[in-house]
Amino acid sequence: MRLDGKSLAEMASRQRAALVNSLSGFKSANLIGTTAASSQDNLSIVSSVVHLGSHPPLLALVVRPGGDERHTLANILATQQYSINHVTHDIVEAAHQTAARYPQHISEFEATGLTPEWWPGFNAPLVSEASVKLAMQLREHQELAINGTHLVIGEVIGLEVPDQSINHDFSLDLIATGTTALSGLDSYHSVQLEKKMAYAKPDVPPRTVL
Template sequence: MHLNSSDINALERRRRAALINSITGYKPANLVGTVNAEGVSNLAIMSSLVHIGSNPPLLALIFRPDNTERHTLDNIRETGQYTVNHVHGDIIDAAHQTAARYPGEVSEFAATGLNELWLEGFSAPFLSQSVVRMGMEIREEIPLAINGTHMVIGEILTLDVPGDAINDDGALDPSLADSVAIAGLDSYYRSTLVQRMAYAKPEEKPRRL
């Protein structure tokens, strides 16, 4: 199947959204925890998390355009802090349910049966059931004029990972933490390591670890 720009634009709206949301392949499944100024917590599943840099440790999220409610983004703007929590296989049902459009006065934690975890000195709730948890602080918000979305860049202030999921070189093996991935809007996958490769150098041939 080959689609040009006109073909893509002519697709029925939901079919176009399904295709373009899934065409990038596997994406990380994360639950973003926030709280508003009145103390109502919020939990939202997001798959747009990307690495920006390691020094300082920066990650970016993409938020919807201004024509829709965005409790998570509003809360981040109010408090400056948020959490990113990996989704694992046992909580997929509850994690997916956080995408429902609950009113602002309803906490997705309570609505889905997931549990808040509060750490001293940090203003946003972590997910108790997650084993990979990051405490973030906003560093920059960039409005994207091309489609009205917003990029939020945050710095990792605190990180909680299982020690037995860390490789000898310090990298996280998501499969050992049972972290799952999303393809499109509603398909969840467990990860399996295929192979690891040595650092690529122009004078050396590709080498497996």
């Protein structure tokens, strides 16, 4: 099947959303933990977290437009802190349920049975059941003129990962952490390592190291 821009624009909205959300391939599945100025906890699943840089350690996420019901964005802007937590195989159902549009006074932690975890000096809840937990400090926020989505850039100011998930080169073994991958809006995947490649150099052919 080949589609042009006109064909995409004329598709039914739900079909177009399902297709376009799948075009970027496998994505990370993360739970964003925030708290309102009133101390109300919030938890929402996102698939848009991307690496921006390592020094300082920066991650970006995209929040869709939507006004007052976007509690995650409002909380981040109000408190300047939030958490990023990997979705693992054993919490997929609860994590997915956080996408439901609960009223602001309802905590998704309570609604889904997940447990908020608090670190000293950090003002956002992390997910106790997650194997990878990141404490984030807001560094930049931009509303994108092209479609009204919000780009949120944060710095990793703390993290917790299982000891056995750190490889010899200090990369994170995402199989050991049980991290899932997400495609489209609602499909969760287990992952396996195909191969690990050596650092690419122009005068050396591709080499497999694992």
